[in-house]
Amino acid sequence: MSRLGLMWSGLFRRRVRTCLTVFSIMIAFLLFGLLRSIADVFSVGVDIAGADRLMVAPKYSIIDPIPYRYISEIRAVDGVEAVTHANWFGGTYQDPRNFFPRYPVTPREYFDLYPELRMPAEQLDAFDNTRTGAVASVALAEKYGWAIGDKIPIEADIWPKKGGDRLWVFDLVGLYSVAENASAQDVFLLNYAYFDEARQFGEGEVGNFIVRVTDPNLAAEVSRAIDALFENSMAPTRTATEAEMQREMFNQAGRIGLVMTAILGAVFFTIVLLTGNTIAQSLRERIPEFAVLKTLGFTNGGVASLVLGEAVLLCLVGGALGLGVAALLTPWVAGTVENILPGIELGWTIVATGLGVAMLLGLAIGVLPALSANRLQIVDALRARG
Amino acid sequence: MSALVKLNGVSKSFIRGKEELRVLTDIDLSIEEGDFFALMGPSGSGKTTLLNLIGGLDTTTAGYVQVGDTRLDELSSKALAKWRSEHVGFVFQFYNLLPVLTAQRNVELPLLLTKLSRSQRKSNAATALKVVGLEDRADHRPGELSGGQQQRVAIARAFVADPEILVCDEPTGDLDRDTADEILGLLELLNRDHGKTIIMVTHDPKAADHASHVLHLDKGRLVDQVSA
Numbered sequence: 001m002s003r004l005g006l007m008w009s010g011l012f013r014r015r016v017r018t019c020l021t022v023f024s025i026m027i028a029f030l031l032f033g034l035l036r037s038i039a040d041v042f043s044v045g046v047d048i049a050g051a052d053r054l055m056v057a058p059k060y061s062i063i064d065p066i067p068y069r070y071i072s073e074i075r076a077v078d079g080v081e082a083v084t085h086a087n088w089f090g091g092t093y094q095d096p097r098n099f100f101p102r103y104p105v106t107p108r109e110y111f112d113l114y115p116e117l118r119m120p121a122e123q124l125d126a127f128d129n130t131r132t133g134a135v136a137s138v139a140l141a142e143k144y145g146w147a148i149g150d151k152i153p154i155e156a157d158i159w160p161k162k163g164g165d166r167l168w169v170f171d172l173v174g175l176y177s178v179a180e181n182a183s184a185q186d187v188f189l190l191n192y193a194y195f196d197e198a199r200q201f202g203e204g205e206v207g208n209f210i211v212r213v214t215d216p217n218l219a220a221e222v223s224r225a226i227d228a229l230f231e232n233s234m235a236p237t238r239t240a241t242e243a244e245m246q247r248e249m250f251n252q253a254g255r256i257g258l259v260m261t262a263i264l265g266a267v268f269f270t271i272v273l274l275t276g277n278t279i280a281q282s283l284r285e286r287i288p289e290f291a292v293l294k295t296l297g298f299t300n301g302g303v304a305s306l307v308l309g310e311a312v313l314l315c316l317v318g319g320a321l322g323l324g325v326a327a328l329l330t331p332w333v334a335g336t337v338e339n340i341l342p343g344i345e346l347g348w349t350i351v352a353t354g355l356g357v358a359m360l361l362g363l364a365i366g367v368l369p370a371l372s373a374n375r376l377q378i379v380d381a382l383r384a385r386g
Numbered sequence: 387m388s389a390l391v392k393l394n395g396v397s398k399s400f401i402r403g404k405e406e407l408r409v410l411t412d413i414d415l416s417i418e419e420g421d422f423f424a425l426m427g428p429s430g431s432g433k434t435t436l437l438n439l440i441g442g443l444d445t446t447t448a449g450y451v452q453v454g455d456t457r458l459d460e461l462s463s464k465a466l467a468k469w470r471s472e473h474v475g476f477v478f479q480f481y482n483l484l485p486v487l488t489a490q491r492n493v494e495l496p497l498l499l500t501k502l503s504r505s506q507r508k509s510n511a512a513t514a515l516k517v518v519g520l521e522d523r524a525d526h527r528p529g530e531l532s533g534g535q536q537q538r539v540a541i542a543r544a545f546v547a548d549p550e551i552l553v554c555d556e557p558t559g560d561l562d563r564d565t566a567d568e569i570l571g572l573l574e575l576l577n578r579d580h581g582k583t584i585i586m587v588t589h590d591p592k593a594a595d596h597a598s599h600v601l602h603l604d605k606g607r608l609v610d611q612v613s614a
Contacts, residue, residue: 009486013485292482299463378444
């Protein structure tokens with residue numbers, strides 16, 4: 001037996017209570033791992049270099065429109081190889097819970113910009129030639145039981161048709177598949193020409209442009225050049241990588257990082273109170289045992305360090321378990337939200353931070369009991385038992 | 387024989403509220419190496435307090451306790467803890483074993499304070515358990531042992547680090563007669579065959595019969611001393 005073994009044994013004096021305490025700490029650190037992984041996505045800086053696809057979005061708000069006519073100016077920028085555009089269509093398919101993104105696009109341009117979306121040429125022709133045409137990913141079609149030739153009704157919430165009609169009916173003319181390892185979304189694509197002509201307002205406007213650069217090393221330079229073009233216009237732009245843009249759009253829905261920090265703060269405060277109370281209770285029960293240790297020759301500091309060590313050990317075990325479970329769950333979470341929030345991962349920094357926090361938590365919880373153990377008078381404690 | 391333990395004018399008082407409670411008054415005592423001392427007296431006479439002072443668990447209000455060449459009142463708290471770990475083994479009425487540890491590990495506890503290797507600690511603890519006849523109970527926790535067995539484990543723990551002195555506070559107070567006799571026999575064996583100096587507090591005259599010297603305390607003063 002070692003001192004560590006002695007601490008470990010002390011933890012299991014009340015097996016059920018210790019397991020429940022470890023479980024509560026584990027849940028706290030599971031949340032820590034998952035939420036930090038997500039929050040980190042919002043905190044990483046813009047790294048534009050090396051990206052071959054950029055997104056040109058409104059500078060101030062994702063709901064601001066950009067004139068379609070910008071496309072020709074963007075095309076003329078040095079280093080731009082191809083440009084296309086998309087809009088947020090919104091709307092509801094049968095039930096608001098049936099959520100999937102719907103983008104009005106120019107078919108050939110869009111599929112050219114996204115080579116990871118693969119569709120037979122005749123279906124792309126049909127999409128290009130059918131005013132009311134639309135295409136969906138194979139996964140979306142499987143999910144909703146669609147087949148080519150079906151009519152897909154979408155009820156508009158943002159874009160009514162001229163005359164006020166909110167029901168848009170699209171002809172499904174193609175199904176595309178997504179290349180393996182590509183982080184493309186399951187999107188419902190409709191024909192921009194039809195959408196732009198039929199919508200009640202906003203004609204000639206798009207939501208964003210997608211740009212492919214000739215050389216990924218030019219990405220930062222091209223971004224600056226595009227934004228400079230429209231800097232003093234009514235609709236200034238901000239160009240970034242697609243991944244960064246998605247993060248920003250998501251973050252605009254709320255201060256995600258702040259919310260997550262607040263949640264973590266509340267969780268940890270609660271855990272500190274609960275665990276601190278449990279450890280204090282455990283200490284009270286074991287006062288005679290600490291007196292016995294001192295009788296045997298353990299110094300005041302030695303007994304205090306055992307108490308502190310137990311608290312740290314308890315938090316480290318709970319923290320390591322929580323972070324371990326978070327590591328197992330993170331790939332699943334990342335896969336689930338890959339389309340809207342790519343790049344979620346539980347990095348070593350988060351694990352190391354988590355373990356550091358667990359240690360600090362243990363020290364914070366254990367310091368008062370350790371001081372009590374340090375001050376414990378052997379004779380008084382033994383008399384209390386006798 | 388030289389005096390191993392020497393008490394010189396020892397007094398002990400406790401402060402209870404505004405009142406000073408005098409528990410021991412001007413005790414002079416010499417205990418020779420290899421003695422088996424029994425301390426007797428009515429409840430509240432100061433037996434356990436005297437034992438605590440000899441064992442370095444408490445400090446005197448006046449006078450001093452000297453063990454060998456060491457005056458306990460001159461040691462710091464840390465030095466006193468170290469001294470206890472090297473020179474004194476303790477046996478209590480209620481055994482005071484750690485309930486989460488097996489008998490083997492309870493006996494090993496004092497050895498954590500030594501420089502012995504893990505395997506040496508384990509081996510020494512096993513030997514101590516063998517001396518008290520509990521080698522087959524090494525993996526049992528205190529809750530799985532009888533009172534007598536727990537007290538044997540406590541005795542093994544008391545002598546495993548090879549201290550000169552064993553202080554025993556009512557070691558048979560919680561045991562039946564037969565078991566008490568076994569425990570007292572064990573203490574006698576440690577005194578006779580292993581040369582341990584034993585100082586035992588007891589209410590039980592039959593337990594005191596096992597001692598070579600019997601001291602009586604009354605109201606904090608030594609009344610008389612009987613040698614066997």
